[in-house]
Amino acid sequence: MTALPPDADRRALTDLAGLEAAGLLPAGSGLEDVAAAFRIRLSPAMRAAIAAPDDPVARQFVPSAAERIVGPDDLADPIGDAAHEVAPGLTRRYPDRAILAVTKACEVYCRFCFRRETVGAAGPLPEAGLAEALAWLARSPEVREVILTGGDPMSLSPRRLGEVLRRLAAIPHIEVLRLHTRVPVVAPERIDAAMLAALDLPCAVWVVVHTNHVAELAPAALEALSRLNRAGVPLLAQTVLLRGVNDSADALEALFRALLRARVKPYYLHHCDRARGAGHFRTTIAEGRAIMAELRRRLSGAALPTYVLDIPGGFGKVPVGPAYIAPGPEGWTVTDPQGRRHAYADPDPAPDACPGAGPAPRPGPDPDASPGPGPGPGREADCPPARPLP
Numbered sequence: 001m002t003a004l005p006p007d008a009d010r011r012a013l014t015d016l017a018g019l020e021a022a023g024l025l026p027a028g029s030g031l032e033d034v035a036a037a038f039r040i041r042l043s044p045a046m047r048a049a050i051a052a053p054d055d056p057v058a059r060q061f062v063p064s065a066a067e068r069i070v071g072p073d074d075l076a077d078p079i080g081d082a083a084h085e086v087a088p089g090l091t092r093r094y095p096d097r098a099i100l101a102v103t104k105a106c107e108v109y110c111r112f113c114f115r116r117e118t119v120g121a122a123g124p125l126p127e128a129g130l131a132e133a134l135a136w137l138a139r140s141p142e143v144r145e146v147i148l149t150g151g152d153p154m155s156l157s158p159r160r161l162g163e164v165l166r167r168l169a170a171i172p173h174i175e176v177l178r179l180h181t182r183v184p185v186v187a188p189e190r191i192d193a194a195m196l197a198a199l200d201l202p203c204a205v206w207v208v209v210h211t212n213h214v215a216e217l218a219p220a221a222l223e224a225l226s227r228l229n230r231a232g233v234p235l236l237a238q239t240v241l242l243r244g245v246n247d248s249a250d251a252l253e254a255l256f257r258a259l260l261r262a263r264v265k266p267y268y269l270h271h272c273d274r275a276r277g278a279g280h281f282r283t284t285i286a287e288g289r290a291i292m293a294e295l296r297r298r299l300s301g302a303a304l305p306t307y308v309l310d311i312p313g314g315f316g317k318v319p320v321g322p323a324y325i326a327p328g329p330e331g332w333t334v335t336d337p338q339g340r341r342h343a344y345a346d347p348d349p350a351p352d353a354c355p356g357a358g359p360a361p362r363p364g365p366d367p368d369a370s371p372g373p374g375p376g377p378g379r380e381a382d383c384p385p386a387r388p389l390p
């Protein structure tokens with residue numbers, strides 16, 4: 001652990017001087033221009049989780065000279081929040097859901113954040129804007145799910161957050177409210193009885209916890225997750241793939257296993273967005289796919305998130321692999337987690353030809369000629385199983 005001054009563990013660090021005094025930056029770091037461009041905030045919990053000034057937790061929150069490098073592909077608004085805004089704080093990219101940025105504030109400011117240009121610039125969404133956003137939702141019955149983001153929605157007081165949630169839940173066609181937050185991990189003390197009461201609503205409330213490294217999951221964070229669990233709040237996790245933080249199968253395996261033990265389902269592994277000055281955190285997609293392929297060899301499906309890319313400009317989020325299936329000579333070629341290839345055929349367009357047995361019989365190579373996995377439950381042997389390719 002870094003040397004901490006008395007009672008320092010109870011204060012967030014919000015400037016270079018504080019980081020330098022805590023030994024997280026060298027004295028006279030000379031990063032004033034970086035600090036002026038992108039806000040600093042390191043919560044007490046994350047400060048305590050840092051074991052060394054350049055470790056995977058510190059790298060997420062402590063500014064560095066690398067942030068001065070702005071690549072030609074870097075964007076001020078990588079996922080097009082502004083382009084898809086339909087009301088103050090309200091962004092819609094998909095037909096059935098909308099994103100409501102209820103505050104710009106967070107308990108930490110992450111050096112790779114795709115909203116790093118705006119986080120911390122203001123507090124809660126003003127009432128006039130919130131009312132306009134709620135009115136837009138009320139007259140948009142196709143929207144069934146609202147994702148609360150920010151900033152971090154759980155940085156609001158429980159009273160304020162509870163009021164926003166209740167107003168959303170009162171819109172008849174809103175079925176699901178989802179909060180995307182780092183708070184249970186970076187400020188676990190905020191998950192108290194009042195916060196749990198704010199989440200207790202007649203409609204479904206899901207919490208998606210952002211966490212990137214197992215070192216963040218200190219006992220207090222695990223206890224906060226447990227409190228949410230015991231309150232019946234379903235929990236997912238999202239993680240950003242970050243060079244120098246978690247860009248290895250070992251690092252992510254440890255994180256995803258810890259999350260599963262904490263009853264949190266790893267949901268998304270995000271490819272790092274093209275935020276301005278955050279290029280040093282970005283891996284290639286090929287590197288991300290190789291890590292995911294290795295994780296599939298090691299982990300159960302329950303522990304595996306989907307590796308996704310937010311298409312720059314706000315065109316949506318898509319899975320980016322790795323790919324296990326491709327067109328092949330018999331329809332498809334499927335690659336298993338060990339890298340062996342298998343032929344797979346779709347059913348002929350005659351669903352009644354093999355009643356109750358899934359794919360219809362089809363002409364093709366003799367299934368006895370190769371040791372495929374064999375017929376599954378309810379499937380007769382004359383329906384050919386998948387076959388390993390030579």
Ligand code: SF4
Binds near residue numbers: 108109110152210
């Ligand atoms: S919005 Fe999330 S990722 Fe961005 S600074 Fe806040 S806590 Fe970090």
